[in-house]
Amino acid sequence: MVAEHILSLVTWLPIFGGIAVLFTGSDRHADYARQLSLVIAVLTFILTLPLYANFNSATHAMQFVEDHAWIEAFDIRYRLGIDGISLLLILLTSFSTVLVVISAWKVIDRKVAQYHAAFLMMEGLMIGVFSALDGILFYVFWEAMLVPMFIIIGLWGGPNRVYATIKFFLYTFLGSVLMLVAFIYLYQQSGSFDILAWHGAKLGLTTQILIFLAFLAAFAVKVPMWPVHTWLPDAHVEAPTGGSVILAAIMLKMGAYGFLRFSLPILPDASHELAWLMIALSLIAIVYIGLVALVQEDMKKLIAYSSVAHMGFVTLGFFIFNTQGIEGGIVQMISHGFISGALFLCVGVLYDRLHSRMIKDYGGVAGRMPVFAAFLMLFAMANSGLPGTSGFVGELLVILGSFQVNVWYAVAAATTLVFGAAYTLWMYKRVIFGAVANDKVAGLTDATPREIVFLSLLALAVLAMGLWPYPFLDVMHASVDHLLQQTMTSKL
Amino acid sequence: MKFVTPDMLPALPEIFVFSMACVILVIDLFLSERTRVVSWWLAQATLAGAALLSLKLAVADPVVTFGGMFVADRLADLLKLGTYVITFFVFAYSRDYLRDRGIFRGEYFVLGLFGVVGMMVMASASHFLTLYLGLELLSLALYAMIAFQRDSGTATEAAMKYFVLGAIASGMLLYGMSMLYGVTGSLEIAAVSRAIGKMSPDNIILIFGLVFVIAGLAFKVGAVPFHMWVPDVYHGAPTAVALYVGTAPKLAAFALFLRLLVSGLEPLAESWQSMLVIIAVLSMAIGNLVAIAQTNIKRMLAYSSISHMGFFLLGILSAESNGYSSSLFYILVYAAMSAGAFGMIILLSRAGFEAERLEDFKGLNQRSPWHAFLMLLLMLSMAGVPPTVGFYAKLLVIQAVIKVGMIPLAVAAVLFAVIGAYYYLRVIKLMYFDDAEDRTPIRAGRDMQLLIGFNALVLVGIMPWVGALMELCRQAIKTLS
Numbered sequence: 001m002v003a004e005h006i007l008s009l010v011t012w013l014p015i016f017g018g019i020a021v022l023f024t025g026s027d028r029h030a031d032y033a034r035q036l037s038l039v040i041a042v043l044t045f046i047l048t049l050p051l052y053a054n055f056n057s058a059t060h061a062m063q064f065v066e067d068h069a070w071i072e073a074f075d076i077r078y079r080l081g082i083d084g085i086s087l088l089l090i091l092l093t094s095f096s097t098v099l100v101v102i103s104a105w106k107v108i109d110r111k112v113a114q115y116h117a118a119f120l121m122m123e124g125l126m127i128g129v130f131s132a133l134d135g136i137l138f139y140v141f142w143e144a145m146l147v148p149m150f151i152i153i154g155l156w157g158g159p160n161r162v163y164a165t166i167k168f169f170l171y172t173f174l175g176s177v178l179m180l181v182a183f184i185y186l187y188q189q190s191g192s193f194d195i196l197a198w199h200g201a202k203l204g205l206t207t208q209i210l211i212f213l214a215f216l217a218a219f220a221v222k223v224p225m226w227p228v229h230t231w232l233p234d235a236h237v238e239a240p241t242g243g244s245v246i247l248a249a250i251m252l253k254m255g256a257y258g259f260l261r262f263s264l265p266i267l268p269d270a271s272h273e274l275a276w277l278m279i280a281l282s283l284i285a286i287v288y289i290g291l292v293a294l295v296q297e298d299m300k301k302l303i304a305y306s307s308v309a310h311m312g313f314v315t316l317g318f319f320i321f322n323t324q325g326i327e328g329g330i331v332q333m334i335s336h337g338f339i340s341g342a343l344f345l346c347v348g349v350l351y352d353r354l355h356s357r358m359i360k361d362y363g364g365v366a367g368r369m370p371v372f373a374a375f376l377m378l379f380a381m382a383n384s385g386l387p388g389t390s391g392f393v394g395e396l397l398v399i400l401g402s403f404q405v406n407v408w409y410a411v412a413a414a415t416t417l418v419f420g421a422a423y424t425l426w427m428y429k430r431v432i433f434g435a436v437a438n439d440k441v442a443g444l445t446d447a448t449p450r451e452i453v454f455l456s457l458l459a460l461a462v463l464a465m466g467l468w469p470y471p472f473l474d475v476m477h478a479s480v481d482h483l484l485q486q487t488m489t490s491k492l
Numbered sequence: 493m494k495f496v497t498p499d500m501l502p503a504l505p506e507i508f509v510f511s512m513a514c515v516i517l518v519i520d521l522f523l524s525e526r527t528r529v530v531s532w533w534l535a536q537a538t539l540a541g542a543a544l545l546s547l548k549l550a551v552a553d554p555v556v557t558f559g560g561m562f563v564a565d566r567l568a569d570l571l572k573l574g575t576y577v578i579t580f581f582v583f584a585y586s587r588d589y590l591r592d593r594g595i596f597r598g599e600y601f602v603l604g605l606f607g608v609v610g611m612m613v614m615a616s617a618s619h620f621l622t623l624y625l626g627l628e629l630l631s632l633a634l635y636a637m638i639a640f641q642r643d644s645g646t647a648t649e650a651a652m653k654y655f656v657l658g659a660i661a662s663g664m665l666l667y668g669m670s671m672l673y674g675v676t677g678s679l680e681i682a683a684v685s686r687a688i689g690k691m692s693p694d695n696i697i698l699i700f701g702l703v704f705v706i707a708g709l710a711f712k713v714g715a716v717p718f719h720m721w722v723p724d725v726y727h728g729a730p731t732a733v734a735l736y737v738g739t740a741p742k743l744a745a746f747a748l749f750l751r752l753l754v755s756g757l758e759p760l761a762e763s764w765q766s767m768l769v770i771i772a773v774l775s776m777a778i779g780n781l782v783a784i785a786q787t788n789i790k791r792m793l794a795y796s797s798i799s800h801m802g803f804f805l806l807g808i809l810s811a812e813s814n815g816y817s818s819s820l821f822y823i824l825v826y827a828a829m830s831a832g833a834f835g836m837i838i839l840l841s842r843a844g845f846e847a848e849r850l851e852d853f854k855g856l857n858q859r860s861p862w863h864a865f866l867m868l869l870l871m872l873s874m875a876g877v878p879p880t881v882g883f884y885a886k887l888l889v890i891q892a893v894i895k896v897g898m899i900p901l902a903v904a905a906v907l908f909a910v911i912g913a914y915y916y917l918r919v920i921k922l923m924y925f926d927d928a929e930d931r932t933p934i935r936a937g938r939d940m941q942l943l944i945g946f947n948a949l950v951l952v953g954i955m956p957w958v959g960a961l962m963e964l965c966r967q968a969i970k971t972l973s
Contacts, residue, residue, distance in 0.1 A: 143877055147877060166921065181902050
């Protein structure tokens with residue numbers, strides 16, 4: 001029973017759990033809300049582990065499939081299933097949510113129940129996005145997720161939160177509605193909302209290009225790709241720590257996931273036709289946004305721009321059409337989920353103490369917070385792609401892949417190793433080293449056991465993926481090979 | 493000539509509601525201020541009884557009676573049931589509001605029930621005269637209801653405007669019908685359709701008649717460029733009346749469109765399709781854009797209603813049964829959302845205070861997280877954000893226009909939906925992100941609380957069964973000749 005409906009379970013458990021948390025009511029019972037959400041988040045994480053354990057990595061077929069009638073008139077079905085690509089993203093989601101709940105424990109003291117409920121619901125919706133095999137079901141999860149995020153940024157965010165959150169909502173909404181039109185068009189062509197049926201649908205080149213552009217509007221905004229990335233720094237800066245973590249670790253991945261699940265297999269010819277555009281946008285993101293990150297004075301903004309640059313790597317990997325590229329892109333997605341999540345949590349740790357995100361307000365933190373400084377060191381190194389950390393694997397694979405296509409792509413992409421190191425380590429130097437900047441810094445206390453818990457969980461993940469990436473690569477091989485084969489088969 | 497008694501049975505619900513309205517009118521004379529609630533109970537019981545009758549008499553195949561003037565089919569049944577349910581909610585929401593303002597009179601419910609009879613007749617009309625009769629019965633009830641709070645200047649002004657403009661629109665509709673009669677020689681919708689089918693679609697009088705009919709219809713639903721009355725009426729009328737005007741009559745308007753344009757003038761589909769495209773695009777554009785500039789939530793909802801009518805027309809203008817059922821679904825959903833939204837305004841209002849400025853929603857999440865959450869659902873549903881039912885409604889109408897190949901229109905529609913999302917989000921922003929100025933606790937009767945909770949929650953809770961509701965709409969359209 002449980003085994004058959006495991007995907008439904010991990011999708012709906014957090015959603016209904018979130019509703020239950022809402023009912024713990026006012027802040028007088030805040031501890032109940034916290035404990036209940038921790039239980040639900042951990043339970044969901046534990047329930048996603050069997051997905052990995054029982055996953056058959058030899059096949060590219062969808063696994064743990066569920067299929068029920070929903071809206072029969074339009075052949076819209078409740079269809080769930082995962083392959084090697086979505087499996088990893090689901091694990092990343094359930095893992096990150098646990099961290100978010102822990103990280104909010106002491107920090108959020110206002111409307112605690114609503115805060116945790118929003119995150120739990122978002123977890124369920126994101127898992128739904130990664131496991132939906134029906135276009136409309138996918139769209140419902142994809143859009144519904146905006147609502148809790150809108151509330152999270154707007155209610156617990158920084159001073160400019162209202163502007164940031166409305167910008168975030170409308171930007172992403174605008175992108176998605178065009179995708180919806182494309183979905184309906186695909187339905188008219190194929191007679192079904194089944195995503196796998198779309199993979200096989202025959203489409204002419206002009207149609208493919210138009211649909212590709214509609215998809216691009218949705219996915220490029222989510223990734224975000226240059227030049228539609230401008231919502232991200234605003235949203236990140238204003239969001240509370242947990243919101244930034246989920247945004248960076250998972251929401252951005254949904255755009256990239258969209259390319260893998262929709263654009264590449266459904267529109268192979270348009271993907272090849274427009275690959276130059278995608279590669280150009282990706283390289284601009286890598287180089288130009290890397291430079292922009294260098295001059296940021298706000299730590300969160302810096303990490304946000306660094307995210308855009310790293311996601312440029314992901315999209316570059318997807319559109320050079322070889323195994324290294326796509327696998328490198330996926331590894332980069334997962335690894336960036338860990339690293340950016342960790343960096344935002346680190347900034348959160350500092351912010352909770354000093355209530356400033358400005359680099360200039362810090363300096364000499366190492367003397368006061370040695371344990372924290374060590375963690376941040378690891379994550380900063382990982383962000384700059386140090387071998388032995390997860391950041392290295394993905395970047396190396398993508399650069400290797402792009403060498404096969406065009407040396408100059410590889411050269412441009414490789415500049416990230418320089419810029420990434422420059423902006424991350426320079427920030428690290430200014431914040432952590434040097435003389436103690438002011439009295440406030442002098443009064444800092446080191447990471448608490450609670451903070452050490454979530455930072456070491458992430459440190460473990462970053463190191464494990466860097467030192468032994470095999471378990472991650474193994475599950476995705478069959479799916480990536482199949483995807484590549486679909487991408488290489490013309491539909492014309 | 494022999495007089496044949498028509499088969500009264502299919503019209504039993506109409507006869508029942510009409511008789512009950514008269515009975516309540518008389519009973520109400522003998523009620524004191526304290527016992528007036530009896531009228532309310534009787535009105536609600538009438539609606540419940542009518543619903544039972546309609547369910548009992550529901551037919552699978554159309555039954556035509558009264559010499560071809562009246563038809564009972566699935567579409568009529570569905571629309572009538574929708575009307576009863578919506579009106580039931582409207583009366584329930586209105587009770588305390590009217591009482592707090594000293595206008596808790598039997599006339600509100602009697603007029604409301606007469607309006608319901610008008611809507612029912614429209615839903616079942618198969619003859620131009622019946623259609624017009626139903627429409628006027630409804631309109632006259634509405635004119636009186638809007639002016640109901642007679643000490644209020646704005647209400648009287650709104651009623652005057654609505655009356656004058658409404659009379660012109662009725663005149664136009666009637667003029668259009670008379671031209672169609674002149675050309676086809678019949679007032680019976682089916683016969684008109686047959687006659688037009690044999691004619692050239694370029695017949696100039698036909699086209700003229702069609703233009704007048706469309707203008708009349710567009711006025712009745714409040715679509716651009718015949719929308720001017722909507723914001724004034726919604727704003728000026730007491731909220732309980734705006735609630736009535738903004739909900740169930742839209743269902744009747746759907747019947748008007750279907751019976752006239754589809755059953756009657758479908759041979760001219762190509763002509764009315766292009767007219768409706770313009771009306772729909774303008775409605776979506778002006779409705780959504782002007783709504784952004786509003787500071788009064790009732791005016792905002794009025795412009796929102798104009799834009800929703802634009803979306804609703806998308807299904808009709810696709811000129812095929814898939815589109816009609818999409819529009820039917822849309823209008824049912826819209827009536828439910830609109831009832832909920834006005835219900836929330838009523839809930840926040842109290843004696844001597846009208847919660848009709850947007851600012852009045854400030855910090856609602858601090859005052860009452862539960863009500864803020866309900867309003868959040870209502871606003872998201874109006875904006876068409878999944879998983880609320882408003883999304884499925886938009887999905888259906890957009891799907892309908894894409895199916896007939898009007899992709900640019902679909903793209904325009906979704907872009908206007910994004911623009912529209914802004915002002916719904918603004919309400920959410922006020923409720924969740926701003927601090928409350930007014931911290932008066934929200935008081936409302938238990939039945940009101942229960943019903944409005946149900947009203948808002950059903951908008952997401954229906955998700956697993958949304959397919960069944962669509963199927964109902966498809967069945968209703970299928971039996972249409």
